[in-house]
Amino acid sequence: MPPKKINKENEKNNNKENFVRGRFKEDISDLTADFTASLDIDKKFAEFDIEGSLAHLEALFKAGLIKENEKDKIKEGFFIISKELKLNKFNFDKRYEDIHINIEKRLIELIGAAGEKLHTGRSRNDQVSVDFRLYVKNEIKIIGEALIGLRIELVKKAQGNIETFLPGYTHLQHAQPVSLAHHLLAYYEMFTRDFIKLNNAYISADWLTLGSGALAGADFNIDRELEAKILGFGKVSRNSIDSVSDRDFAIEFNFALSMIALHLSRFCEELILWNSQEFDFVDIKDEFTTGSSIMPQKKNPDVLELIRGKTGSVISGLLSLFIMIKSLPLAYNRDMQEDKKPVMDNSETVYKSLEIFKDIIKTIEFKKNNMILQLDDDAIYATDMATYLVNKGLPFRKSHEIIGNVVSYSKDKNKKLSKIKINDYKKFSNLFENDIYDLFDAKHSINSKKTYGSTSLDSIGKMINDYNDEIKQDENNKMFFVK
Ligand code: ARG
Numbered sequence: 178m179p180p181k182k183i184n185k186e187n188e189k190n191n192n193k194e195n196f197v198r199g200r201f202k203e204d205i206s207d208l209t210a211d212f213t214a215s216l217d218i219d220k221k222f223a224e225f226d227i228e229g230s231l232a233h234l235e236a237l238f239k240a241g242l243i244k245e246n247e248k249d250k251i252k253e254g255f256f257i258i259s260k261e262l263k264l265n266k267f268n269f270d271k272r273y274e275d276i277h278i279n280i281e282k283r284l285i286e287l288i289g290a291a292g293e294k295l296h297t298g299r300s301r302n303d304q305v306s307v308d309f310r311l312y313v314k315n316e317i318k319i320i321g322e323a324l325i326g327l328r329i330e331l332v333k334k335a336q337g338n339i340e341t342f343l344p345g346y347t348h349l350q351h352a353q354p355v356s357l358a359h360h361l362l363a364y365y366e367m368f369t370r371d372f373i374k375l376n377n378a379y380i381s382a383d384w385l386t387l388g389s390g391a392l393a394g395a396d397f398n399i400d401r402e403l404e405a406k407i408l409g410f411g412k413v414s415r416n417s418i419d420s421v422s423d424r425d426f427a428i429e430f431n432f433a434l435s436m437i438a439l440h441l442s443r444f445c446e447e448l449i450l451w452n453s454q455e456f457d458f459v460d461i462k463d464e465f466t467t468g469s470s471i472m473p474q475k476k477n478p479d480v481l482e483l484i485r486g487k488t489g490s491v492i493s494g495l496l497s498l499f500i501m502i503k504s505l506p507l508a509y510n511r512d513m514q515e516d517k518k519p520v521m522d523n524s525e526t527v528y529k530s531l532e533i534f535k536d537i538i539k540t541i542e543f544k545k546n547n548m549i550l551q552l553d554d555d556a557i558y559a560t561d562m563a564t565y566l567v568n569k570g571l572p573f574r575k576s577h578e579i580i581g582n583v584v585s586y587s588k589d590k591n592k593k594l595s596k597i598k599i600n601d602y603k604k605f606s607n608l609f610e611n612d613i614y615d616l617f618d619a620k621h622s623i624n625s626k627k628t629y630g631s632t633s634l635d636s637i638g639k640m641i642n643d644y645n646d647e648i649k650q651d652e653n654n655k656m657f658f659v660k
Contacts, residue, residue, distance in 0.1 A: 210274070215514050219276040220269050221521060223262050225311035226280050226304070227255050229387060232407040233299055233399075236388070240398040242298070247291040254288040277301050277308075298399050300391035302421040302509040307387040309517065311408065313430050316524045317379045323531040324372050324437065325651055328365055330538045332644050335361045339637055342619035343458070343548035344557055351557045354619040357543055358641070359632040365644060367440040372651060374433035382426035385410035389417035392508035422508040424498065427520050431495045434523045435488075441530055442488040445481040448541070452478050460542040465533070480537065484530045491526055494519030552619050555594045559584055561616045561625060562594070569608040579606050 205213075234251055237243040243251075258280060261267040273279045278301075285292035335358035345355035385405035388395055394417040401413045414420040451458035461478055469475035497519050501512055559580050566576035583605050587594050595617040602609035615621060626633040630640075 298395040378429035386420035389420035
């Protein structure tokens with residue numbers, strides 16, 4: 178058995194002095210107090226807890242359960258507590274296990290008996306649910322704005338690199354030439370879908386669950402519509418058991434965060450590769466890199482590596498929520514106290530990752546000449562050559578085979594495709610003419626793409642216009658105001 182380890186503060190002040198010990202003959206042990214406390218985590222809910230309480234207060238008043246002078250007193254008390262919180266003067270008291278009891282205790286300390294009426298018609302189960310929802314809605318707005326910031330930078334960077342050409346890769350091998358703008362905007366698309374995921378999580382969090390009591394509903398005439406209006410919830414939850422049991426909104430938010438982290442991680446991986454001597458496609462600003470303690474020449478892309486590295490813990494946070502809830506019978510179970518840390522940690526990690534990554538994108542330089550140098554290997558135009566023969570009437574499969582033979586010949590003879598003489602081309606098919614040499618050009622290849630969403634420069638230009646409109650719309654609506 179390891180020695181007992183309880184932090185000093187808890188040793189003195191465990192949460193034995195609790196609101197809810199009425200039916201017990203004995204106090205909980207120090208170990209239990211320490212083990213069950215959640216204050217260190219849920220203290221982040223403080224302001225939301227007050228917001229929720231103020232709404233509950235109005236409903237109690239409307240139901241005639243609290244007199245006007247009591248209401249005013251309670252409001253005054255909350256005003257003082259809010260101020261203490263803002264000035265960092267609030268004493269988070271370890272004797273009380275969570276933020277809800279901390280604030281209620283402080284209220285009673287400040288205003289006396291009136292404060293003892295506040296918990297009428299409420300349980301910590303609906304209280305924590307509504308606090309968590311308010312918190313998640315607020316975080317979604319913060320992450321959403323950071324995401325818009327990154328999308329703006331991506332479009333700007335793309336705009337400046339429409340005529341920067343590089344090999345597009347499949348299997349990390351040269352596939353077909355693309356515009357760098359098109360490559361960057363692929364990430365724009367991912368982050369835009371993530372923005373929609375955030376919005377969906379917001380919609381899930383946007384149900385008012387206060388007024389559900391412990392699980393069965395409240396015994397008083399609590400006007401839940403009024404509470405929803407005060408707190409800015411779009412909808413009033415329809416089933417009190419579901420209201421205190423469900424954490425879908427937190428999982429959905431965490432899923433959106435995980436997808437953002439995943440997309441960032443993939444992008445980082447690519448930039449790390451591009452930063453290697455082998456690719457040498459990018460110059461990352463010094464402020465985002467570090468040196469080595471032994472190798473003087475090193476300039477390491479640590480920030481990118483850390484964003485990629487932190488993605489593991491973000492995803493595990495999502496998994497921990499899935500696992501926490503998967504076997505819980507209805508309704509509230511204390512396991513659910515573990516739901517906050519992964520969400521809070523992930524939100525902070527993803528926010529910081531987004532902000533720093535946005536700055537990296539803003540300042541990164543792409544080495545256009547090194548990119549175009551990679552297109553020197555003109556086998557990358559083989560698909561365009563196959564299209565050439567199709568345009569001259571050959572079925573694609575046949576044309577694919579002929580170009581395959583040409584490529585094999587070029588490898589055998591160690592001769593670039595663009596250097597093979599026309600007479601030699603004609604040995605493979607007499608459809609080859611002198612215009613075959615027009616194909617060995619990145620811009621020509623890129624602009625020969627005709628489909629919606631392709632890398633052709635026209636298509637990219639149109640997309641950039643659309644994206645700029647889309648961003649403006651998202652900025653104005655913030656989408657999150659959808660009720
Ligand atoms: N600290 C608890 C949590 O975060 C608050 C709800 C407590 N409810 C209860 N029935 N013990 O889940």
